[in-house]
Amino acid sequence: MKRIVFLSGGIGSWAAGMRVMQKYGSEDIINLFTDTKKKNDGHPHRGEDQDLYRFLNESWEYIGGDLEWISVGKHIWQVFEEVRYMGNTRIDPCSRILKREAARKWIEKRFSPDEVTLYLGIDWTEEHRAKKCRDYWKPYHVEFPLINEPYLSKEDMCIWIEKYEVNRPRLYNMGFSHNNCGGFCVKGGQGHFYNLLKQIPERYSYHEAKQEELFLILGKRVPFIRRTIDKQINYLSLKEFREQIEKDELNNKETLIDIMDIGGCGCFNDI
Template sequence: MPHKHVVMFSSGAGSWAAARRVVDQYGSENLYLVFSDVKGDNPSPHAGEDEDNYRFLRRAAWDLGGQLVWLSEGRDIWQVFHDDRFLGNTRLANCSKFLKQRPAREWLEANCDPAETTVYVGIDWSEAHRLPAIVRSYAPYTAVAPLCEPPYLDKDDILEQLHARGIKPPRLYDLGFAHANCGGFCVRSGQAQFKNLLKVMPERYAYHEKNEQDLRTHLGKDVSILRDRRGGTTKPMTLKEFRERVENEQINVDPYDIGGCGCFVEEENEAA
């Protein structure tokens, strides 16, 4: 049985670069690009990935060859939060568990023999500390992070490689986002990313702000994605409150408080 090379393909530049290294070393004959879509059946352009990511996903997959495996659990993140009665945040992202980790794992177990399969993720050398958790979470499959190995690349290097191959990167990078996943909205994001989303995509921000308010009403709890740490205490800060403080210049946002996605780099039992 030929050895399978399975790349967790996020529709961002990093996962393409990781897959490119796999193809350069092993070819694309037994390559599988596994994309777990968080949009579900929601027709809203603000749900799931940014619309340009879907363009990039198809173009990047065509460049790499192999088979693009498109998975969808059926729900979007807000449906998960509603059904699970829990609002995801920087510590616990149940959207990752239900919409990405589980569908990908189920596909792996249904289609791939652990003894004949290597799984690849797109983290780079700056996130190498996450690798032990990745290895544990994918066992008994072998998990590898190609971008944690030399030659080491930064985001600009990867974007240059994309342009050299005639591939336009996802537009979110040009719009100031460090990560191009989940439409620029991720419960793991820091305040700087939410501020940027409010600035460049106010309609998308408003969509998520409304969904957060609706969920708070549904749960009857004072929950939020963001936290207010002023005065030495930590308390919830809703997207509505954050927007109003930004608009009224009542908050100093750390420009380096970007946060980050980690859908395939944490163990599911830690996100349960």
């Protein structure tokens, strides 16, 4: 029986892999990493954060087994252009095509359902997502090692990896809730994008420009940052969101954004 751990480059999937290793040993483990970037694409803001690769390379060997590194060879903005749809909190063609379908094809080509078990990094705070994941991966069997006791917080997992003298992904120290897509995510909320703008403004600019390009290609503006003022829901583009913040800062006015609205991606888990 092979055991496939969906390694994302974040701390959760690493900890899930460690639990698989502790229970069954390393021998049958395959760590499957799906890259949202073309291999050898050196662009600093497209796809994963550079530090994700450092973390992945330094951490996966503690789980052991093999590392399989796959990539569809596209980035998220190419996907949105191809499917002619701007991803958002409800529909995510980016993670569907670049992550879930890529992984599924890879697995189906090599293993029948009775030859493998799949492992996802869903933890005890996200148990509601487990059923959807189970259904999605049928007829393959999926397990969620972090749902079980002893429960671990993200900080516990970061302390765990640091015992091996491997630094946690740098994006966590910068206030990001996940380590996917370089701190960007179409499922992110206002707080998430505020953090990206303040922490990595050049990456925010890159995505802002790509979104404006996409709107031109689609022939319509379909922004996804959701903001509610006086019970009215508005959707802002990255450009509008940034301009609003800059205008308020210039006028010494408090920006009406919900910093606690983080949202963000569970590419494999949020189906």
